[in-house]
Amino acid sequence: MAQQGTINVTTDNIFPIIKQFLYSDQEIFLRELVSNAVDATQKRKTLAQLGEVGEISENPQVDIFLDESAGTMTIRDAGIGMTAEEIDKYINQIAFSGATDFLEKYKDAEAKQAIIGHFGLGFYSAFMVADRVDIETLSQREGAKAVKWSCDGSPNFTIEDIEKDKAGTDIVLHISDDAKEYLAQERVREILNTYCKFMPVEIVQGTKSEYVDDPEGATDEDGKVKKVSVEVPFVVNNTEPAWTKKPAKLKDEDYKDFYRDLYPMNFEDPLFHIHLNVDFPFNLTGILYFPKLKKQIDLQKNRIHLYSNQVFITDNVENIVPDFLTLLHGVIDSPDIPLNVSRSYLQEDANVKKISGHISKKVSDKLAKMFKKDRESFEAQWDDLRVFVEYGMLTDEKFAER
Incomplete structure (x- = not known):
């Protein structure tokens, strides 16, 4: 028999309030839930490598299933899973105990726009698009029992034992009538491509058609093996993007390929790139590209x-x-940038100041090196570079000094 309970949260019926404040940014629910699934998968991989849990499949993945007729979306992982006690701790208490702080940050429209990416909204972002959410989970702990947790967006929930063969978690969203767009494959893949394109665990959403050699070896009139169409898993992400690799492992063409992946509608290669890789006193990785600007009417x-x-x-x-480097293209990745605070706060954050200064220094060092060691190339590209150099000298005192 299902056990009933009340979520430990000070704000009654918080979910309609979340919907009200974040309606225009509903789609981030998928980023949050997939991020949780990826984290759970990586934790299990780490524990398996340490010998603390049994073996995990060689290439664990996160699956996203859409069932239009049932009106459900399921996010499935083969991660560490949860026990009933862990659900009580992490879902019924911790996740919802942050609700009051969340509402305080979003109490006016201006604050809503100021929070970077609304990151950290977490599991309960699911209620922005779902009338009911089920968690079906089996912990990787030895002797654990599978359980199902259900909540309809009120402070009340049920939890019961179920049958589940493999460790991991299914999050089942019963999509509300005003959010049916999230049952459309094209829409879901668009969101995944935006937020999850470079996550470190394979994310699979449905299948795609590929042409392969006929497994029976049938040939055409020219004697060549015929191609047949087969359905294969559609992997939405690249788990090892260029910025996560060591520069010594990459060739110039690898950097250009990554640039084309980031900006498929940019048909000109960048002038050059800077690979960022810092682990002290802050963590920062990324690749910045100098685009060709002289032919562009509007600087983007x-x-x-x-x-x-x-x-x-x-x-x-x-x-x-x-500011002058916002004309560059590329990626910066840092867990040390506070993401659930206002943008104005960033101006005073010590880590952000250090990161900003480091990026400016790396750019000035690169330009100085080019000027001294590859003067001919520097002068040939000056029409594009002058925009950065002159803008930087006017707006950044330290850059001008360098």
């Missing part, structure tokens, strides 16, 4: 993508990189 800002541990957050990086 906001082409740098901000990630946190390979999860996309925003492409509005003002106050994170120096």
Whole structure:
């Protein structure tokens, strides 16, 4: 028989309030839930490597299933799973205990727009699009029992024992009538491509058609093996993007390929790149590209993508990189940039100041090196570079000094 209970939260019926404040940004629920699934998978992989849990499949993945007729979306992982006690701790108490703080941050429209990426909204973001959410989970702990937790968006929940063969978690969203767009494959893949394109665990959503050699070896009139169409899993992400690799392992063409992946509608290669890789006193990785600007009528800002541990957050990086460098393209990834605070707060954050200064220094060092060691190339590219150099000298005192 299902056990009933009440979520430990001080704000009654918080979920309609969440919907009200974040209606325009509903789609981030998928980023949050997939991020949780990826984290659970990585934790289990780590425990398996340490010998603390049994073996995990060689290539564990996160699956996203859509059932239009049933009106459900399921996010499935083969991660560490949860016991009934852990659900009580992490779902009924901790997750919802942050609700009051969350509402305080979002109490007015201006604050809503100021929170970077709304990161950290967590599991209960599911209630922005679902009338009911079920968690079906089996912990990897020896002797654990599978359980199912259900909540309809009120402070009340049920939890019961179920049958489940493999460790991991299924999050089942019963999509509400006003959010049916999230049952459409094209819409879901669009969101995954935005937020989850470079997550470190394979994410599979449905299948795609591929042509392969006929397994029976049938040939055409020219004697060549015929191609036949087969359905294969559709993997939405690249788990090892270029910025996560050591520069010594990459060739110039690898950097250009990654640039084309980031900006498929940019048909000109960048002038050059800077690979960022810092682990002290802050963590920062990324690749910045100098685009060709002389032929562009409108200089486009906001082409740098901000990630946190390979999860996309925003492409509005003002106050994170120096203003003159917002003309650059590329990726910066740092877990040390506070993501659930206002943008104005970033101007005073010590880590953000250090990161901004480091990026400015790396750019000035690169330009100085080019000027001294490859003067011919520097002068040939000056029409494009002058925009950065002159803008930087006018707006960044330290850059001008360098």
